[in-house]
Amino acid sequence: MGFLKVSSPHAHGPMSTARVMRLVLLATIPGLFSLTWFFGFGSLVNVLWASITALSFEALALKWRKRPIGFYLNDYSALVTAFLLGIALPPGSPFWLIMIGTGFAILICKQLYGGMGYNPFNPAMAAYVMLLISFPVQMTTWLAPQGSFAGDLLGPIDALRYCFGFGRDSIDAITMATPLDVLKQNNSLLIEDLWQESSQFGQFAGIGWEWANIGFLLGGMYLLYRRVFTWHAPISMLTSLTVMSTLFYDGGSSASGGSPLFHLLSGATMLGAFFIVTDPVTSAVSNRGRVIYGALIGILVYVIRVWGNYPDAVAFAVLLMNFAAPFIDHYTQPRTYGHKLKDQQGGKS
C-alpha cells in the first residue's frame, strides 16, 4: 500500500463545527433555566417541539436534496436554530405556530439557499419576524411571570396541553403585557410612577426578564471564554444600545425611552447579543466589520423599540443588518501584512 497523498497542513486543531454548535446549545442553559423559573415550562416545550420539527424538516430537505442526512444532522446547526426560535417564541405557543416557524426557518431560510453556511439571513430571526407579522396575536401573548400570579406557574403537563391546543382558552387568563409593551403604551406617567404602577417591573427591568437576560449573558460569557466567537459584535451592540438609551433617557420623563439597564435586560437583548448577532454565517466577517455590524444593530434595536411600531426589535434589527453585512465586508477588509490600509479600502488592491 502506498502512502497517503494529501497536501499540508497535516495536523488539525481540536475545534469542529459540531463542537461549536454543542457549545452554543450548552450556553443557552442558564437563560432557559431563568425562563422556566419565571414563566413555567412553556419555553422548554417550545424548544423541544421546535427541535423535533426542525430536525425533521432538515432531514426531509436533505433527502430531497439527496445529501447524506446523518452527516449534516450531525453538525447540530438545525438544533441551534430550533433552540433559538423556541426561546424567542412566547412560552406556551401553539404547536402549529412553532412548526410553521421551524419549517420556514429550515426549509426556506436555510435549505432553499443551499444549506448551512449559505443562508444570508439568520433562520431563527427570519422565522420569528415572519410569525410576528403573520400571527401578531399569538406572538404577543406572553405569560405573566411568577410572582404576579403566585402558585400558578405553568407546569410541564399544562405546558404540553397548551402547546397542542387543549384548553387554550384558559391561557389568556395568565397572560400579561411585556414590560417593553407597557413602556411603549405609556404616554402619561413618569418612569418612576410607571414602575410603581405596573406589576411587571422588577429590580432593573421586567420581573423574570431581567433574570432571563442575565442567564443569556452568562451563557454568552462562557462562549466568549471558549472562543466560539470574538467579543467584537456583541460588545459593540450592547455598547451602542447603552449609548442610545443613555442619550434618550432624559431623566425618566413620560416620553423617556427607558433606562439603559432596562434596555440591556429587557426583551431579547442578551439573547440577541450573544446568540443571534454572533451567528457567523449572516454577520460581517472581519473584526472591524463586526464592530460596525453590532453597533448598528444596537442602534436599530433602540430606534425600533422606542420609535417603531413593535415593542421588541432584535429580530428586525438583525435582519436589516444581515442585508448590510456584505456591504460592510466590502469596506472593512483587514490590513494584510505588508500592505497599507488605504490601498486596500473598498476591495482595491
Next chain:
Amino acid sequence: MRKIWDIHGGIHPAENKHQSLHNPIENAGIPPQLILPLAQHIGAPASPIVNVGDRVLKGQMIAEAKGFVSAPVHAPTSGVIAAIESRVIPHPSGMSASCIVIDTDGKDEWIAHQGIEDYTQLSKIELVDRVRQAGIAGMGGAGFPAAVKLSTRDDKPIETLILNGTECEPYITADDILMRERAAEIIAGAEILRHLIKPSKETLIGVEDNKPEGIAALKKAAEGTGIEIVVFPTKYPSGGEKQLIQILTGKEVPSGGLPSDVGIVCQNIGTATAIYRAIRFGEPLISRITTVTGEACGQPQNYEVLLGTPVQYLLDKSGFNKDNCIRLIMGGPMMGYTLQDTAVPIVKTSNCVLAPTVAELPPPPPAQACIRCGMCAEACPVSLLPQQMYWFARAQEHEKLENHQLFDCIECGACSFACPSNIPLVQYYRASKAEIRQAQQDKIKAERSKERFEARTARLEQEEAEKEAKRAARMEAAKAKAAAAANAPEAGKADIIQAAIERSKAKKAESADPAQAAIARAQAKRDGNVEEESPQEKTERLQKLLASAEKRLSAAKEKLALAQEQQNENADAFATAVSKTEEKLAAIQKELSEHEASLAPTKASPASDNADPAQAAITRALAKRAGANADETDEDKTTRLQNTVASTEKRLSAAQEKLAAAQEQNDANVAAFATGVEKTQAKLDTAKKELSDHLATLKTSSASEAVASDDPVQAAIERAKAAREAQANMSDADKIKQTIESLESRIARTKEKLEAARAEGDDKADLLADSLVKLEDKLAAAQQTLSET
C-alpha cells in the same frame, strides 16, 4: 529587556519536539548510493560537469551553478558517477527530475580543499564567491541561494541581520539540536555574516522560548560578540521570515518586496553554520542535520546526513514500522509535503522526515460547510480573510481573490488547522494561485498572438494595396502604348524592334563578359602576382568558369534552336553567340589544362617557373631521379595522344555528318556547324602533330639514352628543349595554314549557297552575305598572321 512585537493570529499545535531530542546528533553514515538532484534550491538547476563513470572525490563539484540565482552541487563522498538521469525528487507532486547518482566507495576521500583562518583578510567579493562556490542554499526550507542574499546593494543599507533559530514547526528539532551542540559554529557563522553584511544597527538571533537548552548554549557562545539572542513566545508560524522580522523589529516587509527593502537580511542558523564551514575549512555544503521522527519510527533521532541519502536509508536506521504509517511527510506537519516513494533523497532543504502513525495524524475527515465562523481569520498570521477567500476560490472569482491579497498568503496552514469544518483551505489557495498564474500566462499569450495576427493582417493589406497600384500603373502604361502604336503602326513597330536590338547590343558592350574578365584577371595574376592564388584555388576557379561557360553554351544553344524553330530573324545573331561562347569555353578549357599541367611540377618544386615547360621538364626529371614518379611515362603519353587523335577523329566525323544534314535541310545553322567541323579538324591536326612529335622525340631520346643512359636528367633536358623548339617553329605556321585552307573552303561553300539563295529570292541571302564577309575577314587575319610568322 528588548521589546518584542506580536504577529496577528497564529496557532498552538502540539509541539512534539521532545521525542527526537533524547539523543545527540548521529552520523547517518555513507549509504551505497547517493542521489543528488540538480535543483535543490530556488532558481536555475545546476548543470552537470562530470560524466558517467568518472570517479569523484568528497567535496568535488559535480554540477555548476547556472546563472546568478543558482547553486552548484558537490559530491558528498568519494565514489563513481553511476548515472545522470531522471529520478524521483522530494517534491509535493512526486515528480522526477535530473539527478546525479553516485555509487559510493566507502573511502570518503576528500578532494584538496583549503579554508581560511582569518576571513577578514578576504574581500567581500571573494567571501561571497566562496559561499557561492560552496553551493549553500537556505537550509530552513525554502532553499534560496545564500550568496544571492549576501550580495547586498549599496542603495539598500542593511540595519539588522537576523538569524532564524525559531523552528516553529512541530516535531522538527534540527535547529534546536544544532544550537545545543554547535552553538559556537552558529556564532562563528553569524560573525562572518555580520562582517559581510555590516548591519548598521544590530545582529539578532531569534529563538522561540520552547528551546531553553539551545538558548542557553547560544547565549554562552555569543558572550562578548555583541550578537543578541532574542527569545519570544512560542507560536506557529513565528519562524516565517516575514513573521520573525515583525516579531523582532516591528517592521513589515512590503508586499511583493524583500527584507532588504526594510533594511533587514535574514538567514537560517543552519545556513550560518554551513557558511562558517565553507569559509573556515573550505568545505562545500555536502551534509545537513535532518530530524527523523514520528511515532512510526522506533528511535526518533537527529542525523548528520550526506545530501543525496535516500529517505529509506534513514528510516531503516530509525526502526521505521511501515504498517503503522499511512503518510510519510518531508518537512513538518504544518507545511511539509507527503512522499510517495521512500527512494527520494535528502536535499539541502530537507529538515525533517516525519513518519506519524494513523492515530497521531489521522486522515482528514470530510469537509463540512463553511459557517464563516472566522476562526481562520483569527489564526491567519498575515491578516487575510480566509473564509472569504474560500468562497471566492470556490466560485473562481480571481479578481476578488487578488483583491483579498491571495498572493500574500504564506500557505502556513494555520487557517486549515483552525477550521472547525475541516476545510482544506490552503489547498484551495494553492489551486487558485496556480489558476490565476495560468490565466495570466494565457492572457499574455493571447495578447501576443493577437498582436501577431493584427500585424499580419496589416502586412497582407499593404501588399495587396501595392500590387493593386502596380497593376493599375501597368494598365495605364499599356493603354498609352496602345494609343502610341495606333498612331504610328508601321514605323513604330520597326522602331521598337530596332530599339530592342540596340539595347541588347549596348548591354553586351557595357557588361564586359564575366568569363572574359575572369580570364583577364587570371592572366594578370599569372603574369604578375602568382602568390595571390594557390594552384588549387586556380584550378577550382577555372573549373567553375568552365562549368559556367558550359552552362551558358547550352543555354545559348537552346535559344538558338528555339529561334530556328520560329524562323526568327535573330537566329544568326544567336548562332554567333553560340560560337563565341564555344570559343570562350575552349579558351577556359585550355587554360585549365595548362594550369593542371603546370600543377604537377609545382607540387614537386613550387619554386620552379611553371611558365617554362623546359624548366618543368627538368624539374620533373630531377624529381624522377630522386625517386618520385611525378610525371607520366613516355608510353603513357603515346597512348594518351593516340586516344586523343582517335576521339577527335570521331568527333570530326560526327560534326561533318551534322553539317551535311544541315546543308541538306538548308538550315541557317550551317555556318555554325561548319565552324564546328573546322575547329574539330584543327584539333585533330594538332593532336596528330603532337603525337608524331612525341614519337619523334621518343626515338631521339632513346638514341640519346644510348649515348648517355647514366644521365636521365640531361636526356630530359634535351628532350624538352627539342619539344619546345618544335612547338615554337612548326606548330603555329602549320595551324594557320590549315585554318586558311578550311576558311577558303568555307568561303567557297558559303558563296555557292549565297548564289543559290539569291537565285531563289530567299531572305537568308543577307545573312549568308554577312557570314561570308566575316569568313573573309577571318581569312585575311589568318593570312596576315601567317605572313608575319
